[in-house]
Amino acid sequence: MPVPKAPVHIDTTKASIARVYDAFLNGKDNYEIDREVFRRVKSVAPEAALLAYDNRAFLIRATRFIASQTNIAQYLDCGSGLPTAENTHQVAQRINPESKVVYVDNDPVVIAHGRALLEENDQTHFSAADIFEPEQVLQDEVVRKYIDFNEPLALFHMGTIHHYDGARSPQDIMQTYIDALPSGSYVGISHFYDPQTDEYSELARRMEDVFVHSPMGSGVFRTRAQIEGLFPGLEMVQPGVVECARWWPDGPELKPLDPVQYCIVGGIARKP
Ligand code: SAM
Numbered sequence: 277m278p279v280p281k282a283p284v285h286i287d288t289t290k291a292s293i294a295r296v297y298d299a300f301l302n303g304k305d306n307y308e309i310d311r312e313v314f315r316r317v318k319s320v321a322p323e324a325a326l327l328a329y330d331n332r333a334f335l336i337r338a339t340r341f342i343a344s345q346t347n348i349a350q351y352l353d354c355g356s357g358l359p360t361a362e363n364t365h366q367v368a369q370r371i372n373p374e375s376k377v378v379y380v381d382n383d384p385v386v387i388a389h390g391r392a393l394l395e396e397n398d399q400t401h402f403s404a405a406d407i408f409e410p411e412q413v414l415q416d417e418v419v420r421k422y423i424d425f426n427e428p429l430a431l432f433h434m435g436t437i438h439h440y441d442g443a444r445s446p447q448d449i450m451q452t453y454i455d456a457l458p459s460g461s462y463v464g465i466s467h468f469y470d471p472q473t474d475e476y477s478e479l480a481r482r483m484e485d486v487f488v489h490s491p492m493g494s495g496v497f498r499t500r501a502q503i504e505g506l507f508p509g510l511e512m513v514q515p516g517v518v519e520c521a522r523w524w525p526d527g528p529e530l531k532p533l534d535p536v537q538y539c540i541v542g543g544i545a546r547k548p
Contacts, residue, residue, distance in 0.1 A: 286384045291491040293439050294383035294390075298358045300328035305358045305385060313490040320482040323534040326521075327483075328435075331466050334520035334542040335434045336362050338464045341513075341524065341544065342430045343371035348462060350429040351377045352419065354407040355436035358386055359393040364432065365400040373399075378422050380405050380413055407433070408440050410452040428460035434542070437506060438468040439494040450506045457547050462513075465506050466520055466542035470497040476538045483539065503541060510545035517543035 288307045295310040302325070317324040342348050349372055353364045356379035368375035379394050379402045381387070391402035403418035413419060423429055431453055437446045454463060470480040480497040487495025503517055515523065520542045521533055 286388070291493075292383050292385065293492060293494065294358050294381065294386050296492050297328055297435065298360070300325050301332065301360055303358060303360060305390075309491050313487070313492045316486050316490050317483055320486055321479060321536045323536050324483065326534055326536050327468070327540045330520040330537055330540050331435045331542070332360070332362075334466050334523050335364065335432070335464070336367050337524055337526075338432070338434075338542070338544050339364050339367040339430075340371065342462055342464075343368045343375060346428075346462065348428050348430050348460075349375045350423050350427065351375065351432065352413075352423055352429055353377060353379045353432045353434075354413065355433065356381045356386060356390070356394060356402070357435070358383075358390050363394060365394070365396065369397075369399065375399060376422055377401070378403060378419050380407050380416070380419070382406055407436055408442060408444075408449055410449055410456075414453070414456050425456060426458060428458055428462070428547075430462045430464065431457060432464045433506075434464060434466045437465065438496045438498065441494055441496065446502075447505045447508060451508050454508060454510065454547060459547055461547045462544055463507060463510060463547070464542070464544045465503070466540065467503050467506070468495060468497040469503065469519075469539050469541040470499050471538050472499055473538075476535055479535050480539045483536070497539060500541075503543075507543065507545040510547055513544040513546060517541050 291309045291313045295306040296313045299306040299310045299314040365377035376399045387404045401422050403416050405413050405416050484497045520540050521537045
């Protein structure tokens with residue numbers, strides 16, 4: 277069944293991933309129930325907003341890298357989130373105005389008003405599909421119309437896979453996406469991280485516990501081996517999977533990272 281183009285009803289008694297993320301980023305498109313999730317996470321990790329800020333800054337730097345250092349001019353951005361400052365198409369099109377971006381998200385609020393803001397120009401399109409059903413996304417009408425799978429593309433799963441708790445393995449989901457990409461394509465993933473150190477594992481576990489038992493209901497902190505496993509058969513771009521704050525930062529690190537900043541990592545890889 278195709279996902280409806282417009283929401284029938286937005287349930288404001290349930291938190292949504294997109295709106296909670298918006299609350300973390302100090303946005304305006306969230307309800308009390310979403311802010312409640314943010315407050316609960318802050319009660320165990322006062323600087324929890326950095327999870328979202330570092331993730332978003334990584335997405336922006338990754339897009340800038342791909343737009344400026346490769347010939348790629350098409351992006352499939354799975355889990356767009358609500359529009360905020362510096363969306364993928366704005367970053368990519370500033371460097372290469374020919375860049376095409378297809379966003380995919382299934383959140384009712386994103387579908388209701390986000391898509392209009394995200395579909396800002398003829399090079400930018402939106403599809404309402406389930407990003408954890410890669411077969412659905414890869415066959416989607418909008419995706420097939422605007423993404424040419426004979427040419428290398430950038431596939432993004434930024435801040436998405438840690439919300440997946442279905443029966444299929446996340447590695448298998450990514451493998452299905454990667455199998456459909458032509459050689460020379462890039463994959464960008466960011467993910468909540470359990471550093472498996474005495475110092476930060478406890479914090480990751482506490483945040484996971486709050487996320488999973490909150491009205492949002494998801495947020496898994498996976499290990500390095502699990503996250504690296506999301507890039508099967510790909511060549512990691514240096515420096516590999518690292519804290520989002522440390523993936524080619526804009527300058528030297530003068531301040532020590534806050535503990536939560538060790539709990540979100542990202543990486544970019546190329547399909548040989
Ligand atoms: N990628 C953006 C970023 O990194 O800034 C937004 C990340 S936000 C934490 C995750 C997004 O994934 C939300 O907008 C949510 O609606 C979307 N999402 C979660 N599960 C999804 C699903 N099964 N299908 C489509 N979108 C989904």
